[in-house]
Amino acid sequence: MKTIAVIDYGMGNLHSVSKALEHVASNQRVVVTADPEVIRNAEHVVLPGVGAIRDCMAEIRRLGIDQVVQENIASGKPFLGICVGYQALMQDSEENGGVPCLAHFDGHVRFFGDNLVDEQGEKLKVPHMGWNQVKQTSNHPIWQGIEDNSRFYFVHSYYVEASHPQEVIGETVYGKTCHVALAHQNVVAVQFHPEKSHNAGLQLLKNFAEWNGQA
Amino acid sequence: MALAKRIIPCLDVDKGRVVKGVNFVDIRDAGNPVEVAKRYNEQGADEITFLDITASNEDRATTVHMVEEIASEVFIPLTVGGGIRTCEDIRRMLNAGADKVGINTAAVFNPDFVKEAASRFGSQCIVVAIDCKKVSAPGETNRWEIFTHGGRKATGINAVEWAIKMTEYGAGEILLTSMDRDGTKNGFDLDVTHAISNATAVPIIASGGVGNLQHLADGVTLGHADAVLAASIFHFGEYTIPEAKAFMAAQGIEMRL
Numbered sequence: 001m002k003t004i005a006v007i008d009y010g011m012g013n014l015h016s017v018s019k020a021l022e023h024v025a026s027n028q029r030v031v032v033t034a035d036p037e038v039i040r041n042a043e044h045v046v047l048p049g050v051g052a053i054r055d056c057m058a059e060i061r062r063l064g065i066d067q068v069v070q071e072n073i074a075s076g077k078p079f080l081g082i083c084v085g086y087q088a089l090m091q092d093s094e095e096n097g098g099v100p101c102l103a104h105f106d107g108h109v110r111f112f113g114d115n116l117v118d119e120q121g122e123k124l125k126v127p128h129m130g131w132n133q134v135k136q137t138s139n140h141p142i143w144q145g146i147e148d149n150s151r152f153y154f155v156h157s158y159y160v161e162a163s164h165p166q167e168v169i170g171e172t173v174y175g176k177t178c179h180v181a182l183a184h185q186n187v188v189a190v191q192f193h194p195e196k197s198h199n200a201g202l203q204l205l206k207n208f209a210e211w212n213g214q215a
Numbered sequence: 216m217a218l219a220k221r222i223i224p225c226l227d228v229d230k231g232r233v234v235k236g237v238n239f240v241d242i243r244d245a246g247n248p249v250e251v252a253k254r255y256n257e258q259g260a261d262e263i264t265f266l267d268i269t270a271s272n273e274d275r276a277t278t279v280h281m282v283e284e285i286a287s288e289v290f291i292p293l294t295v296g297g298g299i300r301t302c303e304d305i306r307r308m309l310n311a312g313a314d315k316v317g318i319n320t321a322a323v324f325n326p327d328f329v330k331e332a333a334s335r336f337g338s339q340c341i342v343v344a345i346d347c348k349k350v351s352a353p354g355e356t357n358r359w360e361i362f363t364h365g366g367r368k369a370t371g372i373n374a375v376e377w378a379i380k381m382t383e384y385g386a387g388e389i390l391l392t393s394m395d396r397d398g399t400k401n402g403f404d405l406d407v408t409h410a411i412s413n414a415t416a417v418p419i420i421a422s423g424g425v426g427n428l429q430h431l432a433d434g435v436t437l438g439h440a441d442a443v444l445a446a447s448i449f450h451f452g453e454y455t456i457p458e459a460k461a462f463m464a465a466q467g468i469e470m471r472l
Contacts, residue, residue: 015309015311016286016290016312016314019287020290023287050337050339050340051337052337118217124218125416125417125418126416127338127339127387127388127417127418128218129387129388129417129441130219130220130221130261130441131219131221131261132218132219133217153291154218155292155339155387156339157338157339173217174218195290196291196292196314197290197291198259198290202290
């Protein structure tokens with residue numbers, strides 16, 4: 001039986017990610033683990049995460065997850081980053097006074113700001129919390145069977161600004177255009193929570209579970 | 216393209232059953248929480264709030280079990296409130312599958328708990344629940360005060376100032392309940408919703424008093440709420456979630472349809 005490893009670095013709610021994967025991938029084993037050996041042997045790897053980036057990165061480094069992530073990405077197996085697990089793949093984040101991250105993708109994680117407004121000049125709340133539309137800016141296997149501009153559930157105060165437009169596969173507008181999904185080779189990363197995004201989110205996780213890592 | 220306003224059905228759970236009281240008393244049975252949550256998930260609810268209204272430890276263990284069961288079948292955000300007093304309580308609920316926890320009384324007695332919780336688990340999962348009543352006399356400038364113990368105890372704390380303080384302490388969202396309106400079906404207290412929504416940067420969930428679909432729409436358009444919470448209009452089959460969403464969308468409100 002093939003295995004999907006959900007990397008556990010002590011931050012946040014892994015239960016919902018693993019439950020959602022179990023729901024869509026009944027023919028695969030889902031394990032929540034920090035064990036490098038188990039992660040190494042898995043066919044699919046998910047890096048989730050909620051909370052503050054400084055604590056996340058500290059735990060990722062303390063547990064040696066940074067090495068494991070790099071190895072896994074290099075091995076070519078399908079890899080999915082979610083929310084803070086996505087932000088952790090960028091070069092750095094403005095959160096907590098500036099935190100260096102894993103630098104798998106070129107680009108930065110920026111604060112929405114205290115004076116965020118929409119196109120009509122109306123004040124926007126931060127965190128960006130709730131269901132927003134995702135425009136699919138490229139045709140990636142992860143979007144299969146998901147209508148363009150479907151709504152996904154977001155909760156974040158910092159957003160990704162990627163350096164290479166060709167890596168952006170999804171965008172959402174919230175006061176500014178945010179890069180909410182990136183892909184490069186065998187790695188996909190999303191800002192929203194597919195595990196909390198009902199049918200569209202479950203479809204995305206199913207697509208990931210069935211993906212061979214080729215874009 | 217814009218963020219949708221949310222409809223959140225609320226499950227008040229007592230001894231393992233969904234109940235609904237009027238003004239926090241006079242309880243009526245509305246079913247098994249897991250079944251009710253699944254029904255709302257299928258109907259397209261944007262989130263579910265589970266409020267544990269019993270206090271005993273035995274019942275709390277039942278709650279953890281129910282949260283686990285709901286979280287294995289419902290793939291939308293789940294907030295659990297009621298009796299959250301320590302970081303251990305929060306951890307237990309998050310591990311059971313809750314995405315956010317509601318902190319109410321414990322925040323009033325120990326505001327630093329909100330700070331501690333937000334720094335440990337992240338603001339995104341800390342919802343501060345505010346139960347307030349209007350205390351100003353007619354003709355005076357509006358003033359609302361925080362009440363605890365199901366609305367029985369006044370605290371002397373100004374609700375708007377409290378909301379600002381709680382967001383400074385790390386609350387990621389505010390669940391605002393007007394105890395004057397709760398269970399009355401007369402609509403939200405739009406004045407306090409508007410006052411708190413404009414005074415704070417975080418999303419506000421309006422709660423207490425929904426009797427019809429116009430009340431939900433008013434919560435957003437007049438109260439400036441980011442989400443609207445209701446219980447009895449959905450529990451007892453008066454309206455479905457899709458009806459509520461279609462009604463609000465027809466008034467120009469951005470909804471996830």
